[in-house]
Amino acid sequence: MKRSSASLPILTEAPQRAERADAVANRRRILATAEKLFAKRGVANVHMADIAKAARVGQGTLYRHFANKGELCLALLDAQMAEFQDRTLSTLREMSARRERKLEQLLWFLDAVVRFNARHAPLLCAAQREVMVPESPTGAPFQWQRLTVVGLLQGAERDGEIEAGLDLPAIADVLLAPTHPPVFNFLHVASGYTLDRISAAIQQVVRGLGCR
Amino acid sequence: MKRSSASLPILTEAPQRAERADAVANRRRILATAEKLFAKRGVANVHMADIAKAARVGQGTLYRHFANKGELCLALLDAQMAEFQDRTLSTLREMSARRERKLEQLLWFLDAVVRFNARHAPLLCAAQREVMVPESPTGAPFQWQRLTVVGLLQGAERDGEIEAGLDLPAIADVLLAPTHPPVFNFLHVASGYTLDRISAAIQQVVRGLGCR
DNA sequence: TAATTTATCGGACACCTGTCCGTTTGTCAA
């Protein structure tokens, strides 16, 4: 069963017909219904059959639109994630224009990521498998975050803020590791860390990278 | 349904009878059967009903011994984990006796953790939920690793190897974050990092903490 | 407007995890 998708047409195939109106409407209604049920009962307590029933669609229809609950949760996060991306990249551009140090930008950015993840923890938790598959059909939703961290580290290297020759892509992944949904929730919920404490610890580690 | 458990008797309860011989034998057979099936087909492809059937026990019996597949996988790792713990703590004691710097010990330790996790990735993956619940009845299997990292960081602080006043417990969790099963597998399998590269990146971050 | 094509539908079904409770059996005491 193929997923509905926003992928570009492949050049060797005939042009694809626009999505049917009923499918568009069903998808919208599914998302709206899920959002309402999640708000009312919590993401983990709402099952896919509940959503299908409440949205008045069949299970096959629900799964045709969303491969699994995680994908549905990511779809629910689409707007917030796009807005978060725009806002943070815009802020980083302003910080650059003000000639703020790259490491300061990085510190700000990682703090913003921690707070975004905390605000959306239930959905991110439900979506954790999808989040962690970079080659998934929906693309890795957080790949831009990694690219941003790599870019800032490269800038910091260029500006002499950190030592040259480090493996910056891998370091970026190490720094982002605590923000991954399962680990983040382990730290925040199970281990009882406050957001500030998680963020501060990551910042202490980042500051350690700086040349002194 | 209560789990069989090696927990100490609670003082307010009557002394508990030893586990029945048939239960002991069943538990052993379940573990041996699971290990064989996992080796043959891969952890993810073997289901609990498969194990029960092959071990010639009922599903109720299987779940009486192990709350879920994760707990069964952790039980399979018991011997290796105990041995890994003994060996690494012993090596760290030797390094201390040789007056090796605490950060060097930490680097060695984190590398050992990465390699242990890689070697046991399928079981750890299946057990990820159990691994990440510090208050679980089986105790957090990797709590000793965290305590070790905290201890080494405190030693490094005391010896002036790292700056004073950092939040060492939280930093320990940040440093260990990339070794958590889901993140580790994301880096190793999905992102294609080699073990050496993951380990080296963590080490670069740790070195950054050092005073220069 | 009717016929054709095919995207999309939905609900019966498969599969896996995990539960429940009547039955069996290991262990101990008499």
Add this chain to the structure above:
DNA sequence: TTGACAAACGGACAGGTGTCCGATAAATTA
């Protein structure tokens, strides 16, 4: 050895995720 107790058993069953495919209906063409 027998009886009592309760630990342990197992398989029918429940519940949730996800699949499958014949039926329906949106969209296009004649």
